[in-house]
Amino acid sequence: MTKAQxxxxxxxxxxxxxxxxxxxxxxxKWLTLTMALAVVLLIVLIGWQLARGSSLxxxxxxxxxxxxxxxxxxxEQFGALPFIYGTAVSSLIALLIAVPLSIATAVYLTELAxxxxxxxxxxxxxxxxxxxxxxxxLWGIFVMIPWLRDYPFxxxxxxxxxxxxxxxxxxxxxxxxxxxxxxxxIVPIITSVSREILRSVPDLQREAAYALGATRWEVTRIAVLxxxxxxxxxxxxxxxxxALGETMAVTMVIGNTPQIAxxxxxxxxxxxxxxxxxFTEATTDMYLQALFEIGLVxxxxxxxxxxxxxxxxxxxxxxxxxxxxx
Amino acid sequence: MTMRTRRKDRHSxxxxxxxxxxxxxxxxxxxxxxxxxxxxFHVVKSGIGAVNLDFFTKLPKPVGTPGGGMANAIVxxxxxxxxxxxxxxxxxxxxGVYLAEYGTARVNWVLRFIADVLNGVPSIIWGVVVYGLVVxxxxxxxxxxxxxxxxxxMVPLILRTTEEVILLVPASxxxxxxxxxxxxxxxIAHIVVKTASRGIITGILLAxxxxxxxxxxxLFTAFGNRFWNHDLREPIAALPLQIFTxxxxxxxxxxxxxxxxxxxxxxxxxxxxxxxxxxxRVRAMPV
Numbered sequence: 001m002t003k004a005q006x007x008x009x010x011x012x013x014x015x016x017x018x019x020x021x022x023x024x025x026x027x028x029k030w031l032t033l034t035m036a037l038a039v040v041l042l043i044v045l046i047g048w049q050l051a052r053g054s055s056l057x058x059x060x061x062x063x064x065x066x067x068x069x070x071x072x073x074x075x076e077q078f079g080a081l082p083f084i085y086g087t088a089v090s091s092l093i094a095l096l097i098a099v100p101l102s103i104a105t106a107v108y109l110t111e112l113a114x115x116x117x118x119x120x121x122x123x124x125x126x127x128x129x130x131x132x133x134x135x136x137x138l139w140g141i142f143v144m145i146p147w148l149r150d151y152p153f154x155x156x157x158x159x160x161x162x163x164x165x166x167x168x169x170x171x172x173x174x175x176x177x178x179x180x181x182x183x184x185x186i187v188p189i190i191t192s193v194s195r196e197i198l199r200s201v202p203d204l205q206r207e208a209a210y211a212l213g214a215t216r217w218e219v220t221r222i223a224v225l226x227x228x229x230x231x232x233x234x235x236x237x238x239x240x241x242x243a244l245g246e247t248m249a250v251t252m253v254i255g256n257t258p259q260i261a262x263x264x265x266x267x268x269x270x271x272x273x274x275x276x277x278x279f280t281e282a283t284t285d286m287y288l289q290a291l292f293e294i295g296l297v298x299x300x301x302x303x304x305x306x307x308x309x310x311x312x313x314x315x316x317x318x319x320x321x322x323x324x325x326x
Numbered sequence: 327m328t329m330r331t332r333r334k335d336r337h338s339x340x341x342x343x344x345x346x347x348x349x350x351x352x353x354x355x356x357x358x359x360x361x362x363x364x365x366x367f368h369v370v371k372s373g374i375g376a377v378n379l380d381f382f383t384k385l386p387k388p389v390g391t392p393g394g395g396m397a398n399a400i401v402x403x404x405x406x407x408x409x410x411x412x413x414x415x416x417x418x419x420x421x422g423v424y425l426a427e428y429g430t431a432r433v434n435w436v437l438r439f440i441a442d443v444l445n446g447v448p449s450i451i452w453g454v455v456v457y458g459l460v461v462x463x464x465x466x467x468x469x470x471x472x473x474x475x476x477x478x479x480m481v482p483l484i485l486r487t488t489e490e491v492i493l494l495v496p497a498s499x500x501x502x503x504x505x506x507x508x509x510x511x512x513x514i515a516h517i518v519v520k521t522a523s524r525g526i527i528t529g530i531l532l533a534x535x536x537x538x539x540x541x542x543x544x545l546f547t548a549f550g551n552r553f554w555n556h557d558l559r560e561p562i563a564a565l566p567l568q569i570f571t572x573x574x575x576x577x578x579x580x581x582x583x584x585x586x587x588x589x590x591x592x593x594x595x596x597x598x599x600x601x602x603x604x605x606x607r608v609r610a611m612p613v
Contacts, residue, residue: 028511032424035417039441039482046451049458101354108351121355123603128362130599132539134566135588138573139365142372142581184361191358217344238446245448247542248566252574272450272542279454279546295454299447306446310439 043303050299053292060286065293071258071274073283078290080297082258086175086268087298090250091243093179093264098187098243099236105187106194111220122195129188137252140181145172145253148180153265164262171255176264178254182243190239197231197316198224234312241305245298247272271298366592373589376582381590386552386568389577396587398554402469402563405555406548407534409473414480414537415530419519421481422488422526427514438489441482450542452479457546469555469562472548476537483536487529491522528602535598539591541566565591 051058057065061078068079105125109118149172160166201224209223225232255267256277271294282288380395387394425434452475460471495518503513519526541564544550549561550571565587572584 024512025510028514029424029428032420032428035420036422036424036429036437036485038417038421039437039444039485042478042481043440043444045459046447046455049455050451053454053458101358104351104354105358108348108355112348112351113355121359124359124362126603127596127599128359130535130539130595131362131365132541132566132591132595134539134541134570134573135369135592136361136365138569138584138588139368141573143364143368187358215340215344217347218340220347241446245446245450247448247450248570252570272448275450275454276542276545279457280549292454292458295451299451302446302448302451303443306443309446310442314435314439 046299050292050296054289054296057286057289057293061290061293065290066297069258069260073278073287076284076286078286078293080271080290080294082260083269083271083274083294084297085260086178086254086258087244087270087272087301089175089264090178090182090254090268090270091240093176094182094186094243095236095240097180097183098190098239101183102187102190102235102239103194103232105191106198107220107225109191109195110198111224112216122192125188125191128184129192133185133246133248134252136181136184137249140177140249140253144181145177148172148177157265165264168261168263168265170265171267173253173255173267174265175254175261175268178250178268178270179264181249181253182246185246185249186239186242189242190235193235193238193313194232197228197235197313200231200316201227230312231316234309234316237305237309237312241302241309244305245272245302247276251276369585369588369592372582372585373587376586377589381583381586385554386583389575389580392579394583396563396565396568396583396590398551399563399565399568399587400590402548402551402555403538403565405469405558405562406472406476406544406564407538409469409558410476410480410537411530411534413474413477414484414533418481418484418533419488419526419530421485422492423514423519425485425489426492427518438486441485444482445486448542449479449540450545453543453545453547456543461547464559466559467547467549467561469548469558469560472544472562472564473558475543475547476540479537479540479543480533483533484529487532488522488526491525491529492518494525495521524605528605531598531602535595539566539595541570545570 057078061068065078065080066084067081068077069081070077070079071082072078105121109121113121149170153170153174153176156166157170205223205227206219209219214222250270251273254270254273256269256273257267258269258274259266261268275291275294275298278287279291282291380393381397382395382400383397384393384395385398386396421437425437429437456471456475456478460474461467499517499521500513503517504510508517544564544567548564548567550567551561551563555562569584569587569591572580572587575581
């Protein structure tokens with residue numbers, strides 16, 4: 001080997017010995033950090049945009065926006081109470097229907113069902129979650145509402161007609177129909193979150209109850225459900241968060257009339273639907289401002305509800321694991 | 327009655343009770359999945375008649391003229407999804423990489439928490455925000471605005487699934503690569519992400535299927551369009567928007583088209599979901 005070749009070889013060895021540049025590592029770390037921080041930025045961005053878009057309305061109407069029930073775009077008088085009421089009532093109906101069904105299904109899927117049937121049902125529930133809201137609304141308009149109008153509604157009226165909530169003429173599009181369609185939409189999420197919660201209950205709990213001679217249902221009731229109570233509550237609150245923000249399907253079946261009526265057969269209106277329906281029709285600045293403020297109210301409430309739900313669910317997840325080890 | 331028979335009675339009652347509850351919860355499960363079957367049945371029944379070649383190749387016809395299709399809406403939805411991917415995929419995947427590979431436990435807890443809260447933000451709110459950000463500024467509804475709204479919805483979805491699947495990559499893979507002197511970022515990009523790529527793609531596809539059916543965020547961003555969109559700065563049609571407009575219209579002809587559109591949309595969404603489930607097992611809904 002000539003001297004020149006040796007020199008060349010030594011140089012290339014030395015080059016290889018120099019520590020690699022840290023630049024790539026640092027740059028990549030910062031790049032990913034920036035992207036991860038995007039979620040923080042997004043939440044701030046939403047709040048800021050909504051507050052900016054509604055600042056004039058907030059100044060003009062103040063707190064009375066939340067407790068006034070006049071919604072008159074022509075006279076520029078805006079109060080959100082009918083929408084807050086509609087959102088609250090339709091979500092409550094949805095929870096009353098969806099919670100027992102979802103939790104019972106989750107219990108069935110984790111505790112009681114034969115093993116072979118579990119996966120098919122789990123997949124079907126996930127498919128239900130995948131149906132776009134607008135298609136459920138379409139089905140609601142042309143299939144569910146005519147059916148409700150012909151059978152269950154008259155039945156309810158006949159039996160419970162003496163109460164103020166099931167009186168008056170039956171139109172079809174109504175608060176009750178809205179609540180039912182929301183129930184269909186939130187059942188999958190409550191079911192799958194409840195299922196996760198029930199699955200995280202340590203098997204020791206179950207084994208202990210079985211060892212005492214409990215039947216399958218007694219094991220579920222005594223050892224599993226009482227243990228999972230807080231987490232199941234979290235699942236319900238998460239469902240509530242979804243119910244409050246549900247837009248398309250509700251807009252298509254609730255009737256879209258800003259009124260506060262005791263009867264569930266009467267049409268209603270929700271915060272999300274009024275934005276969906278009237279946003280592009282907002283001809284004056286104040287009208288648009290009022291709709292932004294509706295958005296701000298909806299955002300505030302859903303953020304709060306989701307915070308509570310996530311806190312309940314996350315503290316469960318952290319609390320459950322050490323006990324399972326013991 | 328002797329002690330023994332009484333105990334036996336009690337035992338058989340308890341067994342009966344257990345069976346009864348099993349039956350009741352089984353019925354709940356049936357009620358829960360019944361809407362899926364009903365919606366699917368009606369969408370196929372009412373939609374199949376209006377699906378033909380014209381539906382995929384023609385523009386919508388004016389009221390009263392039979393025929394026409396939703397070609398522009400189908401292409402529009404694909405364009406919107408492409409635009410959404412440009413924002414949602416890089417931000418979501420890289421953010422997920424940070425959570426799985428770099429973040430400290432506390433930072434991760436906070437970021438994950440915020441991402442989950444963000445997932446709970448009603449999709450219509452995204453529409454309002456993007457309206458304020460883009461539409462008001464440029465004084466026009468546009469495909470860009472619609473794509474942005476959908477992309478932002480995708481970010482927390484993809485971030486969470488990416489993090490989950492990257493955490494499944496065994497630590498020994500990283501250690502082996504680092505022991506060979508490969509830079510950390512190359513290890514992550516070429517080995518960790520590549521190993522997890524199937525799961526990441528699954529997450530992306532599920533997110534696309536989810537936002538592909540979204541209507542609310544498009545109402546006042548993409549706005550809809552009865553013609554072809556030739557400029558992304560102009561309003562664009564989307565399948566869910568078209569279904570909504572037709573569904574609430576008073577015309578029978580349009581109702582039929584709405585069902586046909588629903589059939590196409592549901593088929594697309596279900597196909598993605600089923601294919602993804604066949605190839606991998608990833609949770610569809612991060613909690």
